[in-house]
Amino acid sequence: MLCEKALPLLSEYFDDVLDPQTAIQISQHLGQCIRCRREFDGLSSVHKRLQALHRVAAPAYLNSLVRHKIEKRTRDSWRVRLREDIERRWSKIRTLEGMWYVTRALGTVMASLFFVLITSAITPYYMNVNAPVRDLNFPPDYSHQVAVNLMKKLGIPTLAQRQIAWRDAAISDLYFSQFGEAISSTPKDDDFSVVTRIDRSGSAQIQNVLQYPADENLLNNFNAMITTARWRPASRNGQVISSHLVCMVSKISVDN
Amino acid sequence: MYPDELALHDDKSAVSQRGALERAGSRVDLTFEELFERYSSMVFSLVYQILGDREEALDVSQDVFFTIYRKIGSFRGESSIKTWIYRIAVHRAANRCRWWSRLRRRGTVSLEEHLSRNSEGDIYRSLRSDAQSPEDALLIQEEHREVERMLLQLPLQQRVAVIMKDIEGLSYEEIAEAMQISLGTVKSRIARGREVLKRNFREAMS
Structure with a gap:
């Protein structure tokens, strides 16, 4: 017998599972061939x-572990068992090599979709926080103008007849005021005059009415507007001014 | 006995399990507890050899016996109960091994790294060995560690076949039945596995 034929059969010869005739041939070959004998000895050494x-030996507490597992499973409700079964099956699926890439790709797509939907679902109040804020020197009757513009926007007919000097007034420019500072408290204002306080959370409310307007709706509308408006920290030349807040409302344009 | 103890908590379930054992009784003349007593060491040892880690072996052994408990009623007696249990153990251990391999391929962690942090099994084994002195125990421990390390380097299927043949002492037919492969494949896997081990031992010695 040649070495090439004997070598692959050495393992079976070692385990004594070859047919008798082949076993005899291998045995004779091993008696003659030193190389194959060495391989056979190597196999014997491995064995x-x-x-x-x-x-x-299994640790004694394996019994307790198995018992605990069985008891737990027996006590679990069908919901728990169903959930565990689903989790087990899902873990088998997702650990498959091909599925791993599919699940990761799906996850990425879903996450991207989620962020796109979230951003499109929210109507943002556009406000560039870093944009410089003008340091306004309010004219003495500026608050009066505010009230006029507001009432015009709110559709108060009596005020709509008044001449409005400012066009496209941005109401956000007007609320650049310090905490607790009266926003509109000019005694000369013949429509209404209120003290509005804004706390650091950005919520605003009328604290005191100095002068009531002739039309009570005007005050109510103003209060509704001021309490539902959003506020953010003011900034000037890119620097946040933490002591001031700016009202974030859409630009209100005023017609003649 | 397990079903009786379970009856303390859940009569209905325990009765159904007892029924399953009774139905299987015509093919398996053993209660679950007797099965556990008889085969727990066999299962634990086989799983430990395949995975090379004591904690993993404990975890997988629990799974194996839990599966036996659930499936004993559906055991059809086409093979011996021992081979059936071996089949479950090999299947579970191979699954766990593949799971580790996937983690390694993804660069998360490797089984070898995990084992290097958990060498408790070697100590456990050396304490149980028949060494006469601490020096002998240490030498035997080193020897076992080396053999285990080389075993773990074998491809999974070859490793399982070699372990079942050379450590567990099963016949080729039993291995074929437990691994659900042909006799020729068993022979080839054992021969290749031994060949790789032989080469590795020689390299290590040189």
């Missing part, structure tokens, strides 16, 4: 080393 790794 001895592996056999030396005798059985490792």
